[in-house]
Amino acid sequence: MTPMSLPGRRQASAAGRLRQPTAGWGLAGQGAAALAAGMGVGRFVYTPILPLMQLSPRVGAGLATANYLGYLLGAVITIAAPPLVRSRLVLRAALVVLVATLALMPTATTWWPALRLLAGVASALIFVGASTTMLTTLSPHLVGWSIGGVGAGIALSGVAVLAVHTWQQAWWTATALAAVLTAIAWRLPAATPPATHRQPRPTPAGRRSFAVALTSYSLEGVGYIIAGTFLVAAIDQSVPGHAGTAAWILVGLAALPSSAFWAWLSHKHSRRGLLVSALVLQSFGIALPAVLGGVVPALLSAALFGATFLGINTTVLAIGAELRIPRAVAILTTGYSIGQVLGPLAVNPLLHNGYRLPLLLGAALVALAATTATFLTNQES
Known part of the structure; x- marks a missing residue:
């Protein structure tokens, strides 16, 4: 996991950026849904599905590596192109791509490494984009709970896998779950640009x-x-x-x-x-x-x-x-x-x-x- 720093929220102006309590909880829920889809389901549903797939340990490790490599690539992209972090279009596109990669896993078996790598890139873009919105608009208390959406997604992915019998059904169930979470997160706004100030050496x-x-x-x-x-x-x-x-x-x-x-x-x-x-x-x-x-x-x-x-x-x-x-x-x-x-x-x-x-x-x-x-x-x- 690579959550963003909670002290980063201090860059936001408390008077101008922190949302009202009711609106804040709504925004936190949207952010939590995005993180649940991008991380809890899109990234970590592979963990409970792995035993159902009955892959050799080495093949399983290879697919995991592809996903983590994709996540690293996505993180580097956000560093090299900071405007992507604050783009609602990029966030929505990443959510759609993530759902698509989950949907293809039961059928496009020869493309598994590419699909998991692409899912990793999408997860990174979702996490960084949604977390930046949370950190620049919410109070510290709500930020903590919104990042907890990662845990909610992990729990939901486990329940989804527990309810099925085959690995194909597990991936399709994960697809449906990610699609629902994407719908909840769809109206998440773009992050507020941080205040500019001189950093102490x-x-x-x-x-x-x-x-x-x-x-x-x-x-x-x-x-x-x-x-x-x-x-x-x-x-x-x-x-x-x-x-x-x-x-x-x-x-x-x-x-x-x-x-x-x-x-x-x-x-x-x-x-x-x-x-x-x-x-x-x-x-x-x-x-x-x-x-x-x-x-x-x-x-x-x-x-x-x-x-x-x-x-x-x-x-x-x-x-x-x-x-x-x-x-x-x-x-x-x-x-x-x-x-x-x-x-x-x-x-x-x-x-x-x-x-x-x-x-x-x-x-x-x-x-x-x-x-x-x-x-x-x-x-x-």
């Missing part, structure tokens, strides 16, 4: 801390995406029935309030401490189903993963914004996206023996990210 200590943050966040990108891709398949290997899909629904439900929750905690505790804590919890959650079998460890793993991944995104990007590095969010997002591309490639040699070793590697990388984050300098305390 970063300090040498700030540059060093930023290098630490970038390293930690990139490691998190590698480790988190291993679990985000293979968690359901790993649980399904060890627990009979629909435990894997149920766990994925729990991931989404836990993620729904997590962005708002971690943002609220940042007013009471240092972001460095929160980042380290969230990474440690996530590492433990990723390792749990690889070490212990059964339904309870699987559900606990899902809850910890869902409760932390959006919180880690928003916290580390908030730290980056505080360090006064030009284009900090763009640089951190790129590092995170590169990590997501590398994740499936890193575990590919381990997949011939199932998913236990990949999950342990993912947990180790997230633990390394937590260790790296301890070297951050507290900027806010």
Whole structure:
């Protein structure tokens, strides 16, 4: 995932840009629907569908890599062409393209890598465009809940897959779900241009801390995406029935309030401490189903993963914004996206023996990210 920095909302004028409460909730709902379609369904529905497709682990990893590569490409496009971020036409086109790629998955099997790559590009354009609108028009409280739309989409995608019997039906159901969410998000306005102001120059200590943050966040990108891709398949290997899909629904439900929750905690505790804590919890959650079998460890793993991944995104990007590095969010997002591309490639040699070793590697990388984050300098305390 690559949520935009919550501190970016400070660029907006509170008096002129924040919507009235009722209108604000309506706008937050439209933004949440866009994020649910672009991320929760368009990007992550592949995770619960993967076991139904009965692909070899290596083929499954290859398709995941294509999607993450597309997402990286989309993120780079938004950096190279900033006006695209603030275009309603681009947002709508990306939503339509996303729905089309989902609809083609059951029939155009030879085009799967291209379809997942294109879906990744569309997801990035949707996420950055919708998030920018949220950050420049809503209060911090509503921003947190709108970003929680990613979690809502994950939960809805899990429910949709649970209700079908074949992988073809799963993709068609995901298509219908994404189409409904697109209709809800269709009237989402373009983002307000940010106020122009002179940025303070970063300090040498700030540059060093930023290098630490970038390293930690990139490691998190590698480790988190291993679990985000293979968690359901790993649980399904060890627990009979629909435990894997149920766990994925729990991931989404836990993620729904997590962005708002971690943002609220940042007013009471240092972001460095929160980042380290969230990474440690996530590492433990990723390792749990690889070490212990059964339904309870699987559900606990899902809850910890869902409760932390959006919180880690928003916290580390908030730290980056505080360090006064030009284009900090763009640089951190790129590092995170590169990590997501590398994740499936890193575990590919381990997949011939199932998913236990990949999950342990993912947990180790997230633990390394937590260790790296301890070297951050507290900027806010």
